[in-house]
Amino acid sequence: MPTGVIINSLSVLFGGIIGGLLGDKLSARFKTEITLIFGVCSMGMGINAIVVMRNMPAVILAIVLGTGIGLAVHFGHWIDRGAILMEKPISKLFPVRKTTLTDAEFISALVTVIVLFCAGGTGIYGTLDAGMTGNSTILISKSVLDFFTAAIFACNLGYVVSAIAIPQFIIFYIIFLLAKLIFPLTTPTMIADFKACGGFLMLATGFRMVKIKEFPIADMIPAMILVMPLSWLWTTVIMPLLS
Incomplete structure (x- = not known):
């Protein structure tokens, strides 16, 4: 049962409704x-997710290689393009509030929100974690953060x-189902390193939200794919050679 996925989507739904009702009151x-x-x-x-890390070299390597791949193939750019395609049908479903934003500013802001909710590192990591561990x-x-973010x-x-x-x-939900297929192939160490990798993405997201540094969050997402194979390789191949 994708409880977390359902709760997260409902938080965006109701947060958007309440924000629409509040309007300019905030x-x-x-x-x-x-x-x-x-x-x-x-x-x-x-930080809470990073502390469970078992193989730091494998996690760091996954983040560096994954981000490099993301930047090389313009992964973030493709996510932005996908969000632009979703913007048109979404803007037709619900009435648009009268705003001082220009059309270009409105579309840019809406695309930003779509990327934030649908392709954010925290959401993808959390969904994979829920699918693999049931947590x-x-x-x-x-969802608590998304509710208020959607309202704002x-x-x-x-x-x-x-x-x-x-x-x-x-x-x-698709990611959740795929995670269930992956879980039987994993070990507790791989799961711990996977969580730590996701923790780095959440930490980078926090820095971006407080406008300290604009980390390329979308381009970092491929690291989530690499971290478990690299964790397995480090544990079963490299560590025995070093010892």
């Missing part, structure tokens, strides 16, 4: 300051933010 200062809190929470979740803690924690964005963009819950659920 001050700009409130929106800015609460986003900083979201960033700190993401950092805390990331939805990461997704449920992320909906204050400017309107109810259209709620519709993002539909593609988000579809994407995360």
Whole structure:
């Protein structure tokens, strides 16, 4: 049962609705300051995941190689293009709030939200973790942040933010099912290193949310694919050779 996936999608749905109702009632200062809190929470979740790491060299190598691959194939760019394709049907489903944003600014903001909710490193990591271990803690924690994030964005963009819950659920549910197929091939050490890799992505997401550094989060996602094979290789091949 994809409990975490369902809760996460509902948090975006209801957060968007409440934000649409609130409209301009929230001050700009409130929106800015609460986003900083979201960033700190993401950092805390990331640190909590990193401490379980078993093979640091394998995790670091996965992050470096994965990000390199992501940058080389413009992975983040393709995610942005996918979000642009989703923007058109989504904007037709829900009424758009009257806003001071230009059409270009509105589309840019909406695409940003789609990427954040549907292709964020924390969401993908949390969904994979839930599918492989049955533990939805990461997704449920992320849902709290997503609820308020969706509400803040909906204050400017309107109810259209709620519709993002539909593609988000579809994407995360597919990832959830794939994770169940992967889990029988894993070991506890591989799972721990996988969580640590996801923790680095959440930490980078937090830095980005508080505007300290714009880490290429989308381009870092391939690291999540590499980390478990590299963890297995380090444990079964490299470590015996070193000892």
